[in-house]
Amino acid sequence: MSQTTQQKFQRIYQVVALIPSGQVASYGQVADLAGLPRHARLVSKALKLAPERLNLPWHRVIASQLKIAFPASSPMYIEQKQALLAEQVEFNGSKIQAKHHWQPDLFTLLQQLDY
DNA sequence: TTCGTGACGCAGT
DNA sequence: AACTGCGCCACGA
Numbered sequence: 001m002s003q004t005t006q007q008k009f010q011r012i013y014q015v016v017a018l019i020p021s022g023q024v025a026s027y028g029q030v031a032d033l034a035g036l037p038r039h040a041r042l043v044s045k046a047l048k049l050a051p052e053r054l055n056l057p058w059h060r061v062i063a064s065q066l067k068i069a070f071p072a073s074s075p076m077y078i079e080q081k082q083a084l085l086a087e088q089v090e091f092n093g094s095k096i097q098a099k100h101h102w103q104p105d106l107f108t109l110l111q112q113l114d115y
Numbered sequence: 116t117t118c119g120t121g122a123c124g125c126a127g128t
Numbered sequence: 129a130a131c132t133g134c135g136c137c138a139c140g141a
Contacts, residue, residue, distance in 0.1 A: 005139075027123055040123040042138060048122060061122080069122050076122070093129095 008036060012046040014113055019060040021087045023102040026064040033109065044069070059083035066096045 011034040027040035070077040
């Protein structure tokens, strides 16, 4: 039972939508939670192509080292950092403080996702 | 079908 | 901390 890319994207979007304000998750983590291990790059692609109207908190998705994935000083970097600061996420230089790393309760998460 | 691409991850230097 | 190289792998041209 293979899924279409749209179905995969939908699952990715569902997970991203569950990241709480003030918290962050890595691309790989989102992939895992969406049932797509080793597909961090697919997550990045899904976010890049995400319809604006979904209003996804894309800024809460970062690289595994707790850093913004875009090159510092790039427009996207600035935008993402502003969005995170606006919801009280704290940085130590370019690194986000570990206390903001989302660690969802898996039981609750499973109930929130459609299955 | 082959091949280049990428909003990644990780280990090594 | 910063860089680099290599692994990864679905997608689409």
